[in-house]
Amino acid sequence: xxxxxxxxxxxxxxxxxxxxxxxxxxxxxxxxxxxxxxxxxxxxxxxxxxxxxxxxxxxxxxxxxxxxxxxxxxxxxxxxxxxxxxxxxxxxxxxxxxxxxxxxxxxxxxxxxxxxxxxxxxxxxxxxxxxxxxxxxxxxxxxxxxxxxxxxxxxxxxxxxxxxxxxxxxxxxxxxxxxxxxxxxxxxxxxxxxxxxxxxxxxxxxxxxxxxxxxxxxxxxxxxxxxxxxxxxxxxxxxxxxxxxxxxxxxxxxxxxxxxxxxxxxxxxxxxxxxxxxxxxxxxxxxxxxxxxxxxxxxxxxxxxxxxxxxxxxxxxxxxxxxxxxxxxxxxxxxxxxxxxxxxxxxxxxxxxxxxxxxxx
Ligand SMILES: Cc1cc2nc3c(=O)[nH]c(=O)nc-3n(C[C@H](O)[C@H](O)[C@H](O)COP(=O)(O)OP(=O)(O)OC[C@H]3O[C@@H](n4cnc5c(N)ncnc54)[C@H](O)[C@@H]3O)c2cc1C
Numbered sequence: 532x533x534x535x536x537x538x539x540x541x542x543x544x545x546x547x548x549x550x551x552x553x554x555x556x557x558x559x560x561x562x563x564x565x566x567x568x569x570x571x572x573x574x575x576x577x578x579x580x581x582x583x584x585x586x587x588x589x590x591x592x593x594x595x596x597x598x599x600x601x602x603x604x605x606x607x608x609x610x611x612x613x614x615x616x617x618x619x620x621x622x623x624x625x626x627x628x629x630x631x632x633x634x635x636x637x638x639x640x641x642x643x644x645x646x647x648x649x650x651x652x653x654x655x656x657x658x659x660x661x662x663x664x665x666x667x668x669x670x671x672x673x674x675x676x677x678x679x680x681x682x683x684x685x686x687x688x689x690x691x692x693x694x695x696x697x698x699x700x701x702x703x704x705x706x707x708x709x710x711x712x713x714x715x716x717x718x719x720x721x722x723x724x725x726x727x728x729x730x731x732x733x734x735x736x737x738x739x740x741x742x743x744x745x746x747x748x749x750x751x752x753x754x755x756x757x758x759x760x761x762x763x764x765x766x767x768x769x770x771x772x773x774x775x776x777x778x779x780x781x782x783x784x785x786x787x788x789x790x791x792x793x794x795x796x797x798x799x800x801x802x803x804x805x806x807x808x809x810x811x812x813x814x815x816x817x818x819x820x821x822x823x824x825x826x827x828x829x830x831x832x833x834x835x836x837x838x839x840x841x842x843x844x845x846x847x848x849x850x851x852x853x854x855x856x857x858x859x860x861x862x863x864x865x866x867x868x869x870x871x872x873x874x875x876x877x878x879x880x881x882x883x884x885x886x887x888x889x890x891x892x
Contacts, residue, residue, distance in 0.1 A: 534560045536822055537666055537675035539657040539688050541568050541641050544794025544811035544818075545681030547597070550644035551819025557826050561644070561681075562655040562668055569637030573774030575705060576606070576633045576739045577716065577732050577806070583627055584809055587801070587884050591842045597812055604639060606630040606734035609716050614879055616871040617721035617864035624880050628716070630734050631808075640812075657682065660691045663788050677822050677832065678790045681815065684775040686796035692787040697777035697798040699855075701727050701805065704753040705741030706768035708761070712738035719760075720871070725749040726861045727805075729760050740768050743776060743805055748861060778802040780851025781844065786836045793818045799839070801847065802854040803882045810847070814839045846885035853888045 536552050538545045538561040545561050552559040579587065581598045607630045614622045641651060656669040666673045680688025684700065712733040719729040719742075726748030732739040742756055749756070753773060761768045777798040785797045793799070794811030801810065821835040860870035871879065874888065881888045 532560070532671075533674040534558045535675070535826055536560075536677045536679065537562070537673055538679040538681055539666075540680070540682035540794075540796070541565075541651055541653075542637060542681060542683060542794065542811065543640055543808050544796070544799075544815045545679065546637070546640035546644045547812045547815025548679050548681060548793055548819040548822075549649040550640075550647055551816055552823050552826075553644060553647040553649035554819075555823035555827070556648075557823060559644075559649045560652065560673065561641075561649060562652045562657060562670070562673075564654065564656040564669075566654050567634075568641050568651075568653065569634040571772040572633045572770070573703075573705065573772045574633045574739075574808070575730055575732050575741055575805070576631045576636075576734070577730075578629055578631055578808055579806070580627045580629065588813070588843045588846055590845070591813055594813075597816060598809070600629070600631070600636070601639060604632050604636045606632055607714070609714060609733065611715045612883075613715050613717045615717065615719045615721075616867060618868050620868060620871050622871075622876040622879060624876060624883065626716075626883075630732050630739065632734075657687055659687070663790075676789065677825070679818060679822070680790065680792040680796045681794050681811075682796050684777050684795040686792060688790065689782075689792055689796050692790055692792075694784060694787055694792060695782045697779045697782060699745070699777070699779040701743040701745055701776040701778045702753055702773070703727070703741060703743035703776055703805070704757050704771060704773050705739060706757065706771040707734075707737050708740045708766040708768045709737050710766070711736065720861075721864050721867055723760055723763075724756065726858060731764070738766075740766060745778075745858070748858075776800055776805045776807065778805070778851070778854055780848055784836065785839070786833050789832060791818055791822075791832060791835050799843075799847065801885050802850040803857075803885060804850075810843065813843065817842070849887050850882075850885040853882050853885075857882070
């Protein structure tokens with residue numbers, strides 16, 4: 532089999548990339564090892580509104596219909612985040628976002644790509660590159676002109692290309708709890724989730740509950756941490772899923788020859804809040820447009836690297852820097868209390884919005 536573009540992974544990054552390429556009339560095949568796109572849900576399912584995204588990513592360009600989300604995929608709209616720290620600290624941050632049904636959201640993103648002519652092979656795993664034109668997969672060899680690694684935080688495409696690895700990963704667990712959890716998102720910092728935070732993100736008649744931590748801060752298994760968190764709030768959590776979040780900022784180079792990386796595979800995540808869905812979609816769109824241009828005989832594939840960096844690198848780097856410095860304060864509840872009190876609501880808001888924070892000291 533031969534295609535213009537082979538996309539590995541049909542998450543938000545892969546679907547957004549594939550859509551742009553197929554829309555331009557080129558053949559694009561995505562493969563995903565999952566049986567069902569969007570499942571298991573390794574996600575808090577929270578998405579900022581486009582207005583909030585513009586606040587976080589002021590240089591990112593017109594989103595068009597990228598974030599036009601069908602009402603059936605929206606579980607709840609939220610306008611406030613409650614931030615809890617050790618020793619009774621609490622701040623309330625105004626922030627508008629929505630809780631998605633991520634299981635269906637990922638399917639609908641792929642649906643948009645499919646409508647433009649992209650094709651998908653599920654339960655098909657990418658193993659390795661046999662050459663710069665041939666991928667070895669569980670369904671046999673696939674020939675391509677360009678290949679996109681949209682295969683998540685532990686990207687195998689990234690390894691095959693010998694591109695740099697994210698230097699820090701957060702280990703995360705999430706699940707669903709039934710009941711009414713009010714209207715606000717809640718984030719809990721401190722020993723409940725060492726080096727990260729725990730969350731309760733309300734849905735219609737349930738909540739997405741989870742936490743992320745870092746190995747160097749915590750030797751305890753995630754399953755014990757989440758159990759303790761659930762017990763503390765008398766929640767019964769089901770449908771556990773575990774995952775990783777790259778938190779060291781984007782990798783330096785995201786293009787190599789006729790290949791590129793997008794989304795978590797490229798470390799394109801907001802390190803201070805762990806959000807990666809919108810970034811993956813924005814970068815996927817840029818990647819797809821660049822590849823389509825190259826196939827039309829215009830531009831170079833390295834334009835992708837230049838363009839996504841121009842639009843969003845600065846906030847992602849701010850967030851990674853803040854996260855790295857914040858790690859010193861995550862070591863004990865006392866230090867964390869000091870940092871949260873010193874930063875106050877304004878400083879915490881800046882951190883979450885990927886602005887520079889520590890030049891304040
Ligand atoms: C617990 C947790 C909570 C999170 N909460 C949020 C949140 O609330 N909001 C937010 O914005 N972000 C959140 N994130 C981050 C967000 O989920 C990711 O940033 C986002 O999914 C990145 O999209 P992606 O397409 O790059 O990768 P993914 O969504 O990981 O998609 C990668 C796809 O590639 C496939 N794949 C991987 N390897 C192969 C292979 N070898 N062959 C074939 N297919 C392969 C996978 O099956 C998968 O479908 C969270 C992450 C975790 C782990």
